[in-house]
Amino acid sequence: MRVEAKPIEATKLLKKVMSDHFYELDEASRTKSKKIAWCTSVGPAELLRGMGFLVYFPENHGAMLGASRMATELIPYANQLGYSPDICSYLTSDIGSYLAKKTPLQKSYNIEAPPRPDVLVFNTNQCRDVKDWFSFYGREFDVPVIGVFTHRSLGKIQDFHIKDVAEQIKALIPILEEVSGQRFDMDRFKEVVALSKKTSELWRACLETASHIPSPWTFFDATIHMGPAVVGRGTKEANEYYEVLLKELKERAKEGIPGVPEERHRVYWEGMPIWGKLRSLSELFSSLKTCVVASTYCNSWIFDQLDPEEPFESMALAYTELFIVRDEDYKESYIQNMYEFFRFNGIIFHDAKTCPNNSNNRYGMPERLSKRLNIPCLVINGDLNDLRCFSEEQAKTNIEAFVEQLEEV
């Protein structure tokens, strides 16, 4: 009989934090008591909160559509409108959800639909799809679609990159003032940036507990517990949550309570989660006594550079510094740092059919990293949300064969 991992207690609180987030948005949407901004994962959420908006993150809804496995049946609705099955399946499943009037919020929170936006704010630091995605809703709801165009594939970050992005963030203010009917307040903004910095520090600390051997939790746990970092960065609720989670993870690490019982191998996950298969993959790895200890994905909500004293520039730097924005050399060094810190002995690259931006296997990186770090790398094919692109049996065989290979080393 396989030993089950001890559940993470903070999960109960997590559920509350997430439901409060959605209820607050739903209430505001129905009563028009507060303005609502939709924001991409690295859109200027701090600015939006600082200007009194409630912030809703469609990518989080995308992940929920994936995790609830509603995505695969909803994507075709967007395909019919001309959104190709080859583009971002967050986009297609979210638009499909809107068209079909079906959302996981109904079952999970008894909420009819995502909150109605007053403004949509994107950052193209990750991809162009976010702008196309928001533009759809801009047309549907007849509200402004504004955003930041980040430089991409960067090696060294130059001052002019930062100045440019900082100016673009500032340029959003007049439009946001008009939508919100409130004047921009620098002090309030700085407060939010300080809170957001704190969220980031706490989230980083939580992730870093996985450097313990055995790791107190897994990538699969982290994808669930990252919810508040995604939807609540810059709020005190998120920070309170991570204080609790961090305490628990530290205790687990100290007492040797593992995320995967009898951990034998440690691997790194590069790429998007396969949301609809989190549970089965988590069980598979656990049965192979292999802990996925860290991932680029969960690290993407670490914004080290935030500084309330220089809110615009530091936001620009924090957003531009991210892995997804950088060139191959930077990414490889980044993963090497992760390797040294988390001490994993293999890397799994997820080639997500509909997200080239998070599929880093496509330009020879697994081969180069395997040589550089002298550890095996595996590429599995799948998708974040579109399960039609994923063969569970093939993925399982690949992962099992990979662990066999780790055993041979």
Next chain:
Amino acid sequence: MYYVGVDVGASRTKVAILERNKELVGQDIRRSGTDFKATAEEAFTSAADGIPDLREMGFFCVSTGYGRRNVEFAHETRTEIACHAKTAYFFYPGAITVIDIGGQDNKVIKLDEKGRRISFKMNRKCAAGTGAFLEEMSLRLNIPLEEMDQLARKSQDMVELGSYCTVFTATEVLEKIRQGKKVEDIVKGLFLSVLKRVFEMDILSQKVVMTGGVVAHNPYLVEMAKEISGNEILVPPFPQLAGAFGAALFAWELIESNKREVEDEK
């Protein structure tokens, strides 16, 4: 004690039974069908047919392949990647690249001098370069699968096919027929397409070992592989049994190397 390897592939189920000296003493190959569990049992019974003392001496079984978990009498499982590599290295020790062309997928496995895996890749997502591709084309061309090898050999003027996808290739093949191309030239073009799909998966070592049913039934494909790649291409005896044979070798190792205690019956 006998050592049994059962490879339940998506298309065929294969059984290999080894004696203690690693001699192959029993084998069976049959369609996997829809009831993997029953097929595995039937294949085992048939392979064990000429071994009267099997039950008495006992056996240890490792299963592999797509349906490896459906083999109730297996004691352990290994992936087909491990098993094909095992067989290839057993016959041709050294740094090799193993290419398995199966019914539904391909594998390219690289081994170092000591037989440890350096890397492996499986094709996914589509039938390009697999047995399924040739099966589909044999239907389209209305020629029995078994005759493809002989036909390809006759070709004087191979027709190159450019498409990747099976459906596109089918359309391309129809187009070639319409243009009056000879069937044997098209079939050779199909063989080349299979090889190209497989060769582009990884850089090959000088020594390449090819396994799998497609190789077993189409020796001309191996000749073409030699010609195109310029590499040394080796084929183990019974290439279609390579997965099952490798599983049996694992069974042998588990018992003989570890002197593992096993109950006699099961």
